[in-house]
Amino acid sequence: MADESSEKFLTYLRAAMGDGSLTRLTLGAHRGSDPTLRRLVVRPVVLQAGPRFAFVWSHATRDITKNFAADDALALVTGLVGTDFATANLSTTTVTVQFEQRPGRPGRIHVGPALEETAAPVPAHDRTKKRSVETGSAWLRGLGVTADGGKVRKGMEAKFRQVHRFVELLGPLIAEAPLPTDRPWTLVDMGCGKGYLTFAAHAYLARAAAGPARVLGIEARADLVELCGRVARETGADGLSFAAGTIAGAAVEQADILVALHACDTATDDALAKGIAAGAALLVVAPCCHREVRPQLVAPDVLEDALRHGILRERQAEFATDSLRAALLGWAGYSTSIFEFISPEHTGKNLMISAVKRTRPADTAEAARKVRALAAFYGIRHQTLAARLGFDLSPATVG
Numbered sequence: 001m002a003d004e005s006s007e008k009f010l011t012y013l014r015a016a017m018g019d020g021s022l023t024r025l026t027l028g029a030h031r032g033s034d035p036t037l038r039r040l041v042v043r044p045v046v047l048q049a050g051p052r053f054a055f056v057w058s059h060a061t062r063d064i065t066k067n068f069a070a071d072d073a074l075a076l077v078t079g080l081v082g083t084d085f086a087t088a089n090l091s092t093t094t095v096t097v098q099f100e101q102r103p104g105r106p107g108r109i110h111v112g113p114a115l116e117e118t119a120a121p122v123p124a125h126d127r128t129k130k131r132s133v134e135t136g137s138a139w140l141r142g143l144g145v146t147a148d149g150g151k152v153r154k155g156m157e158a159k160f161r162q163v164h165r166f167v168e169l170l171g172p173l174i175a176e177a178p179l180p181t182d183r184p185w186t187l188v189d190m191g192c193g194k195g196y197l198t199f200a201a202h203a204y205l206a207r208a209a210a211g212p213a214r215v216l217g218i219e220a221r222a223d224l225v226e227l228c229g230r231v232a233r234e235t236g237a238d239g240l241s242f243a244a245g246t247i248a249g250a251a252v253e254q255a256d257i258l259v260a261l262h263a264c265d266t267a268t269d270d271a272l273a274k275g276i277a278a279g280a281a282l283l284v285v286a287p288c289c290h291r292e293v294r295p296q297l298v299a300p301d302v303l304e305d306a307l308r309h310g311i312l313r314e315r316q317a318e319f320a321t322d323s324l325r326a327a328l329l330g331w332a333g334y335s336t337s338i339f340e341f342i343s344p345e346h347t348g349k350n351l352m353i354s355a356v357k358r359t360r361p362a363d364t365a366e367a368a369r370k371v372r373a374l375a376a377f378y379g380i381r382h383q384t385l386a387a388r389l390g391f392d393l394s395p396a397t398v399g
Ligand SMILES: C[S@@+](CC[C@H](N)C(=O)[O-])C[C@H]1O[C@@H](n2cnc3c(N)ncnc32)[C@H](O)[C@@H]1O
Pocket: 190, 191, 192, 193, 194, 195, 196, 197, 218, 219, 220, 221, 224, 245, 246, 247, 248, 260, 261, 262, 263, 264, 267
C-alpha cells in the first residue's frame, strides 16, 4: 500500500526518469505471487526506436528482459514499489534513494549522495539539452567562472562543479515540493555571496518552471550585490534581482523556495525561519560553522575524554545542531533530508539539509517531544532556529 515514504520514493523516481538522470533501479525482497522471482533491475537503454527502459526480471534459474517507453515503465514500476517488492534502490547521477518496507512497519526512505560522478545516461544527441548548467551561459562568463569559448577558468573548476551539483539536486527537490501551480514561483537565496548559485537557480527555473520565476538574492556585502546586479542587467536575466541587507533583517514577502548555502553560523537558522514564516514549500540550506551550540554541549561521561579533542567536539556540535534543526523542521511541518552536497574532497562544508513542506499535518506533540529530548540530551538551552520559531527547548514545556 502506498504510504508517505513510498510516495516520496516515487517522486524521486519520476523526476529521474523524466530528466534522464536515472542510472539504475533495483527492486528486491520480492513478496508477490511468483516464488521464483528474486528481483527486478531497470536501466536506461538507447534503442533504434529511441530511449527506453530495460526491465530484467531475475528468477531462480533464468532472466526475462523487456523494454518499455518511459510512461509505460513508470506506470509498471509505480505499482510494484512497496507492494510486490519490499525494497527499492534508485541510483541517479545526483542522488541515491533507498526505500524499505518491513512487515508491519511504515516504509522508510533514505536519500544519499550519488554513488559516483557519472554522465547522464542519455542519448548523445540529447546531452546538450539535458546539461544542468551550460558552460556557454553569459552569467558564468560575467561572474568569471568561464572564459571566452565557455571554458571553465583555472581555479574555478571546484566552483563550477558545485554549481552544477546544486542545480542537479534542485530538480528532484522541486519535483517533490508542493509548489504552487497557479502562479510563478519565487526563490530567495539568502547570503548569496557572489551569486553563483542564485544565477544558476534562476537559469534552471527559467527552463524548468511552468512560468517565469522571480529570484531574489540577499547579501550583506554591498559590493557583491552591486556586482551581481550589474551581471544580471548585462546578461538580461529577467526576474533576477539582488538586495543588500542581513538575512535576519530581510523583509521576505514571498518565498516558495528558500536557499541559504554556507551562510555563517546562525544565519542558516535566520534563513530557515524566514522561509518557514513565508510558507515556503522547499527549504535548501548548507550550514556553515556551528558556533552557537558548541559551548553548550554537555557530554555523557563516557564521551568526556573524546570531546577534549577540538575536532571531535566540533563534529559533535555539527551533529547536534543539524539534528536539532531537522527535528525542529519536522515540528514545523516539513519532511527533512540531510545528505552530502558535494564530495568532501572539494570542501568541508558539504552537508545539505533539504526540507519539503508536508501536505499532511504533523503530529506536533510527538515532534515537540523529540526536539526537547534531543536538546536535553546535548544540554542545549538556546538555539536560534528554536528561538525564531518561538519553540521553548526546556524539557518541562508542554506542546
Ligand atoms: C561563504 S559565502 C557563500 C555564498 C553563496 N551562498 C555560496 O554558497 O556560494 C557566505 C555569504 O553569506 C553572507 N552572509 C553571511 N551572513 C550573512 C547574514 N547574516 N546576512 C546576509 N548575508 C550574510 C556573507 O557576506 C557571504 O557573502
